[in-house]
Amino acid sequence: MPQPNKKVEVKLDEATRKNLESLVRNGKAPARQVRWARVLLLADADRREGRHPDWQIVEQTGVSPRQIVRIRQMFAHDGIGPTQPRKRRSDADVPKKLDGGVQARLVTLCCSTPPAGHQRWSLRLLADELARLRVVANVCPETVRRCLKKIASSPGKRNASVFRSETVPASWRTWKESSTSTRQNTTRHTR
Numbered sequence: 001m002p003q004p005n006k007k008v009e010v011k012l013d014e015a016t017r018k019n020l021e022s023l024v025r026n027g028k029a030p031a032r033q034v035r036w037a038r039v040l041l042l043a044d045a046d047r048r049e050g051r052h053p054d055w056q057i058v059e060q061t062g063v064s065p066r067q068i069v070r071i072r073q074m075f076a077h078d079g080i081g082p083t084q085p086r087k088r089r090s091d092a093d094v095p096k097k098l099d100g101g102v103q104a105r106l107v108t109l110c111c112s113t114p115p116a117g118h119q120r121w122s123l124r125l126l127a128d129e130l131a132r133l134r135v136v137a138n139v140c141p142e143t144v145r146r147c148l149k150k151i152a153s154s155p156g157k158r159n160a161s162v163f164r165s166e167t168v169p170a171s172w173r174t175w176k177e178s179s180t181s182t183r184q185n186t187t188r189h190t191r
Contacts, residue, residue: 008072010043039071098147105135
């Protein structure tokens with residue numbers, strides 16, 4: 001890659017420019033690709049109006065100045081690379097170890113009594129018990145922790161679905177009580 005402080009000049013040929021312009025106009029590409037295409041179009045030295053300075057590109061695209069430098073460097077190094085779709089993750093097709101059925105078993109296990117000699121279930125105990133029951137072949141305690149965190153279920157824990165939220169303002173109860181109507185007349189007629 002080029003030096004980080006050295007400004008890289010972007011020169012787009014006609015085909016690349018048309019490709020980027022259609023990407024920006026089409027509106028069906030991911031936002032990242034459209035934003036990067038706009039940066040390259042504005043940074044193009046061969047534009048009729050001339051290249052925009054970085055501060056104008058920042059204002060028009062909302063991309064940080066450092067990101068603009070990186071986009072230019074990636075374009076100089078990889079060609080049209082920055083506007084291509086993201087690379088697929090290598091673990092994208094790996095199935096989850098704890099699917100819905102296993103999660104249900106994990107929750108019932110958490111709510112059951114812990115093994116003898118323990119006051120409560122630990123993550124390691126839960127992982128070992130799932131393996132011992134052959135619910136899963138093996139699972140690490142971190143996976144169990146992440147699963148329980150997503151479920152957000154704990155015996156005795158105050159839950160928003162059961163208890164009133166703590167974020168309700170203190171004046172809420174009094175406001176609710178004071179907003180009820182009364183049947184009595186508040187004004188007296190004197191003759």
